[in-house]
Amino acid sequence: MVSSPDNQLSIGFDLNDGKPFYHVLFKQDTIIYPSQLGFTFKEIPALKDGFKVLKTEVNEYNSTWEQPWGENKKVEDQYRELEVQLQEVVGQERLMNIYFRAYNDGVAFRYEFPEQKNLGDFVIMDELTQFDVKGNPDTWWIWADYNTYEKLYQQTSMEEASWVATPVTMKGEQNIHISIHEAALTDYAGMTLKQKVKGVYEAELVPWANGDKVRGSAPMKTPWRTIQISPTAAGLVQSNMILNLNEPSRIEDTSWIKPMKYIGIWWGMHLGTETWYPGPRHGATTENAIKHIDFAASNNIEGLVIEGWNDGWESWGAKDAFDHITPATDFDLNKVAAYAREKGVMLIGHHETGGDIESYEKYMEAAFKMCHDLGMHAVKTGYAGGIYPRGEHHHGQFMVRHYRKVVELAAKYQIMLDVHEPIKPTGIRRTWPNMMTREGVRGMEWNAWSEGNPPSHTVIIPFTRGLGGPTDYTPGTFDLLFANAGERVKWNTEDIGMTRTHTTLAKQLANFVILYSPLQMASDLPKNYEGHPAFQFIADFNADSDESGVLNGEVGQYITIARRSGEEWYLGSATNEEARALDVKLDFLTPGLNYTAQIYKDADDGDWKTNPQGYSIVEEEVSSETVLRLKLAAGGGQAIRFVKK
Template sequence: MRYFKLFTLLIITFVSFSCTPNYLVVTSPDEKLAVEVSTNDDGKAWYSVTWAGEPIIKKSYLGFEFKDQPSLDSNFKIVGELRNTMNETWKQPWGENKKVKDHHNQLRIQLQEKDGLQRRLDVVFRVFDNGVGFRYEFPEQENLKEFVIMNEKTQFQLSDNHEAWWIWADYDTYEKLYNHTDVDSATWVATPVTFKTKENYYVSLHEAALTDYAGMTLKLDDQQRYTYESVLVPWANGDKVRTSAPSVTPWRTIQVGRAASDLVNSNMIINLNEPNKIEDTSWIKPMQYLGIWWEFHIGTKEWKEGPRQGATTESAKKYIDFAANHNIGGVVVEGWNSGWDKWGEKDAFDHITPAKGYDLDEVAKYANDKNVALIMHNETGGDIPSYEKYMDQAFNLYEELGINALKTGYAGGIFPRGEHHHGQYMVNHYRRVVEKAAKHKIMLDAHEPIKPTGIRRTWPNMMTREGVRGMEWNGWSDGNPPNHTLILPFTRMLGGPIDYTPGIFDVQYENSPNRVAWNTTAEIMDEARVHTTLVKQMALSIILYSPLQMASDLVENYEKHLDAFKFLESSTADWDESIMVSGEIGEYAITARRAGEEWFIGAATDETGRAVSINLDFLESNKLYKATIYTDAPGATYLMKPKKYEIIEKNVTSEEAMLIQMNSGGGQAIHLQLLQ
């Protein structure tokens, strides 16, 4: 990422050890958010957060338990403080917003044990107008060198029994439907987790810059109401984090907003990550893509070689031709390689040898000649030693073939057995893949990943990831209810881009009658469908942000609705500016994104039909725009006539409001083009 500073202010103040007070406060630049930090009579360090005087996080304690040495959670005194203020705007090579403002006040608290080992621990707070991030830093010191964290005792004491949107904590998957309950029922959660207070504030807890550390879950304290304490994902032997001083933890984050959309429009998570480490980013290019993928999930094709094989040279060329003719940047081909018949076995894949009937060299050349990116697929089956053994050879091959995008998969349990997808072992593996891919100029889309925490700033080739109950679940289960994709922007997507893979037009699989159950019963397979209208699928391509954005249906289904596909053909995955205009968690979302002088709006609702009026003041003033509106036909809902739609054109300006009508389980997709 190149930096351009519109305005930078850096003020550093150091207070000597001898005069440091025991109670410190740092506020946001607008002075509405305040963080208080102190120690109690036992020397336990605590913090609290208020917003315009209202408690957001009440007194919450900090510290660690170690393996084979005393805990570092009490007997502290504050021995120093360091403050600074940052105000700058930086530019990223891709993102929801190309320009990102970073304005925060920072306070570093320096703690030291009063006696005994006299170990030191710093806690760094960064306070933005829309949230707080804090992390621990272990300075280099004589009495703390190599150590193992057994328990991070970070607390988040909420002020009341808020509404909560959450999924159960799990050490291996985030592919779950969200619960909407009160805090008392949300006993052990994954992050991001989002709350709404009785005062109609919104709060979300997560983490940023997860590096060489275990993923964090949050568990309610049995003794203290509304208080979450961090629970780290363990190694196979029970260790949580193996590290040494000097080192830092990820940032623990608290986002706040007056409206639910404020959480979505925040850049705090990415701002808490380190600057870009890739000097030349010219090869990193967002794109929409198609793929040989959906046919596997709805049971019309198979990944493995044989008569129902999906990945063939002929089928790949068909997708490439459609992409080239309709302004779609790439094509992913799953099942291209041999080994799928050995699924679940050790060393099943080498990620190099093509399947019979698939000529990798021919397909790669064909895609290159058509100016379409061929996206490789590496399913590891969770076999980490095997994947790392073949990774160099595979990446060399892809680079030689001119392939610079890769989708990885980690379905199933992890080898070595006992390790978890979200533990330090896998966090470090995922990072090795990112760094090695960068050396070969390969962009990544990770499935079954560690959650996003803003690492895309530091490694912008880490484009997108799954980590969600995505579209595939609609192919072979009871599916995702209409509100699911309207919870995601306010929860999972707060961490970063989401490869949900929207874009299904044949939502009831009417064009795919010969489906075979492959991981469920025939009865469930027969009932499976996508619980939206066709138009909502188009809208989700705007609402659910991904710089590698899939149009996931079969090309023959798009060919039946080319007038509707025109929206996706005209769209992009490379945005200059993005705004969630309006939304409520699990109810509806309306998002506008700009590419150059064109705007695209995605609007979607749950099972409740609704009309929402939005201001168009994000458009350029004194200009006329043509709005092409793709909308559900009258009477079309996700249950009745879900593929019926209308296309309406009218002219609009920034001075007017637009009434967006969304039928049950449906929405609108709008393309705004400048006329003058």
């Protein structure tokens, strides 16, 4: 047994008749009942029983480290660790070690196959790790599959959540909140959770095309299996455990890695007013790019992504469709890149692969070098569609290896990454801080061509998907009913023709703060921002956070977050379909100083259904002793900038 530094959490190891188990306690109450550990392999005996303990060792660790960007620049890393060395009693006498860590905000464990004569190359067919969660807690989850996380969350009992993607979040007895996930996913299959026995989750790894789960060789360490635990929902969001379980940065000079806001030639394609491919409605023309650069430069927007700039979009879905070097016929890349540099706007590259990994890897190095030479130090990648070679999956070991290869190669050319259709975040941004943000969520674009995302969706994300890491949700839509979109052409089979964005305008601003991303997109068309008073919040917002605090929150109901950037603070608060008033203490502000609170709030009669675009902007003098009452409309929110007087 090993306990957290504050002695509130404990994780224990048991060997019952040679079978390894673990269990978890919070304040001496069971959270996870004894749960099985082990593996089955291809063509060799399993490692699941017949063990003896060779040695145990407990160590304690306490440090603070700094990251070049993040919700909090300074991160405390404090835990106690139990190492258990196991050996088979009979047979090949193979070795397996398990490391257990207890933090104040959760517990984690991982397996190690040390170097040994009787275990060389191997294929894992099943990881037998179980999570026997106490009771039948309320659970917020999405259906697992092998290729996408872009789904709406459900709230059910745990027993009804039969096969889930992680992070999966639960609320049990005495309001104890837990989230099960993984950290440091490296050269391994992504983990889902399946109830093979009702009420008990077991690791279900995403397979290779032939059914193998993980191909490896000793020595090898698995990803960490993580259980974040908090007496409040807000405490889950405040946790740094996933980050701390990853290795320190491998990039020595991080001066080129800089958070920023960006806009894009992108939303028009989702609305169906523009196309990714050349033609009369092509979005990525030289002329349009110049207009977007001018808008960004005039409004304190640091970056611009241009989708559809390159050859291949007219061959969508075909093998070897995309050329990541050659511009489309009506796009002058050199001219646009030079103009962006002149205006001080970072041009963000866009590499849509269509899932064709073999083709993209042929282009990748030359494409990254080209971006570097043009001063483009950020690239948005995309993996929409099925994976080539066919049969492989977005979340299997094949793609985990590819995603990591891209991150490492991008670092070589000083490229920051925004990955769409990704593997879920597991904290590798600590090791590779050029891995800035990723999608891996049902984001803003679904509002343009489906039934949309309900108001509760964005107040579930921080407590679920957001626990893994930054989320490129792309908030900031002002034309909520698409009244200013122009002629739209259906291009997506999900398009039901009744699309809209299911929030108030003030909540769109609040999401800039709530849905953390160091590359934060203002998603709407520039014409919907020009001359709009509420756009001032986006222009003023600083995506480079120094510290963050979660002021309140309940999963799927509401959340309030404050972030400091330099001497300014930004606050975002949002609710679900229910209107509510929240009293918020401003004790995060520097004591003894007065601030001007620039408040962007819902109109008195605001409502996401009946008056989504009603808002007001007011100013109020506040201090660290002030308690603000935030009135949030149904589906609404509030955004505040605090400036020292």
